[in-house]
Amino acid sequence: MDLSIQHAFIPHTDPEASLAFYRDALGFEVTNDVGSGTMRWITVGPPAGGTTIVLTPPAVDPGITDHERQTIAELMAKGAYAAIVLATPDVDAVFAAVEATGADVVQEPADQPYGVRDCAFRDPAGAMVRIQQRN
Template sequence: MALSISQVTIYVEDQQRAVDFWSNKVGFEVTRDMPYGEDRWIEVQPPGGGTRLVISKADPDAPVLVKDMPNYVLFQADDIVKTHRELAGRGVVFTQEPTRQPWGWSAVFTDDDGNLFHLGQS
């Protein structure tokens, strides 16, 4: 049996602001944007394919799982220093610069909703 991850949902306050972040700052492609109830169903993914991020409107009454901790979403870079420089140049804010870890390299960045994400290089 072969399994893979097809999508990961990111909860945001403002879907359009999130689309702008993921497409303009990170460089992902919008692959789906359609009505979904009172909101929109939006998917973005890295150029050339890969796991899609679903940008979903957050429920203001839902509890925050772990405040101020990175999501367990790791974006893998082939050259973390170059990727960090490119993303920071587009306005992506890093809360942790690339640092050497026992397993490789790690950095943490935030989206415009305050969600934190890992950037790594093995």
């Protein structure tokens, strides 16, 4: 089979705050922005292309119950609902640039026992964004 990853989905609670993080702090380009208010689906990705992230309103599926929506909101608030791992050739430089924007730092760059150097931030909706050193 010849498969590739086209999109990853990360929920947002405030589209403008998410844009400030993914576009302004991480340097991603906006390739699509549809909807209005908090009901916006915003596609962002690296300027060089490749897999994109779709920032979506959480729990908008009509089949989700109010109880499930509440559970999702609670998990998002804890930072336990969504995560993504990005890669860069220089994790220390990226960390410094993103930290300078005021992003929520979870972990400064560190060498992990499993063989990677990485850092972590939390996006405005609580999603964990880990950035690993690319070998």
